[in-house]
Amino acid sequence: MPDEEGHPALEEIRLGPVLSALADPHRRRVVRVLAAEPEGTARTCSSFGLPVSKATLTHHFRVLREAGLIRQVSRGNSRMAGLRRAELEELFPGLLAIVAAEPEA
Amino acid sequence: MPDEEGHPALEEIRLGPVLSALADPHRRRVVRVLAAEPEGTARTCSSFGLPVSKATLTHHFRVLREAGLIRQVSRGNSRMAGLRRAELEELFPGLLAIVAAEPEA
Numbered sequence: 001m002p003d004e005e006g007h008p009a010l011e012e013i014r015l016g017p018v019l020s021a022l023a024d025p026h027r028r029r030v031v032r033v034l035a036a037e038p039e040g041t042a043r044t045c046s047s048f049g050l051p052v053s054k055a056t057l058t059h060h061f062r063v064l065r066e067a068g069l070i071r072q073v074s075r076g077n078s079r080m081a082g083l084r085r086a087e088l089e090e091l092f093p094g095l096l097a098i099v100a101a102e103p104e105a
Numbered sequence: 106m107p108d109e110e111g112h113p114a115l116e117e118i119r120l121g122p123v124l125s126a127l128a129d130p131h132r133r134r135v136v137r138v139l140a141a142e143p144e145g146t147a148r149t150c151s152s153f154g155l156p157v158s159k160a161t162l163t164h165h166f167r168v169l170r171e172a173g174l175i176r177q178v179s180r181g182n183s184r185m186a187g188l189r190r191a192e193l194e195e196l197f198p199g200l201l202a203i204v205a206a207e208p209e210a
Contacts, residue, residue, distance in 0.1 A: 015133070015203065015204070015207045016128065016130055016133070019124055019127045019128045019133075020128040022124045023121065023124045023125040023128045025121055028120070028121070028124075092203045093199055093202075093203070094198055094199025094200065094202070094203065095199065095200070095203055097198075097199070098120065098197045098198070098199065098200055099120070102120045
């Protein structure tokens with residue numbers, strides 16, 4: 001079952017929610033930015049420059065987290081988001097590269 | 106520009122509409138079934154056994170067609186659907202394999 005923060009375990013990650021999460025251009029931008037960073041990078045939610053309200057930002061990160069695309073951790077007063085790169089590559093080989101290759105809109 | 110039946114040209118196919126199309130389990134089933142057939146196979150829309158009304162079936166095939174995932178042709182009184190396999194593999198390497206590998210729900 002998902003942990004207390006809503007992260008699914010590897011074996012709970014399903015293609016449907018992953019594709020639904022990636023169907024949104026703002027959420028693809030988060031994944032694209034993280035995919036371009038070194039392995040293990042975590043960033044604050046506000047650092048992605050999404051042109052949305054704080055509530056909408058929180059919603060987008062929840063969708064990404066619950067689908068299994070990102071892992072969020074608290075560091076001090078900040079929530080940091082990192083890509084579940086190795087797990088996603090194991091489950092869906094090539095998917096992150098496809099998202100990473102999309103031109104910036 | 107898309108042709109008169111709404112098929113985008115290769116260079117018009119975008120990741121966003123493709124992922125939105127694939128976010129739906131019924132539409133993934135169509136792609137999964139076609140991906141398991143020999144190259145060039147075309148099937149009638151009703152042959153996929155989707156448990157939906159005719160209007161909903163038409164909608165799902167329109168979304169797949171306009172995203173660039175399938176090509177539909179008329180043969181006699183039937184509309185046949187085939188996968189745009191080579192074009193999709195060129196644009197989004199590995200994506201069809203990911204969809205094809207999803208277990209049947």
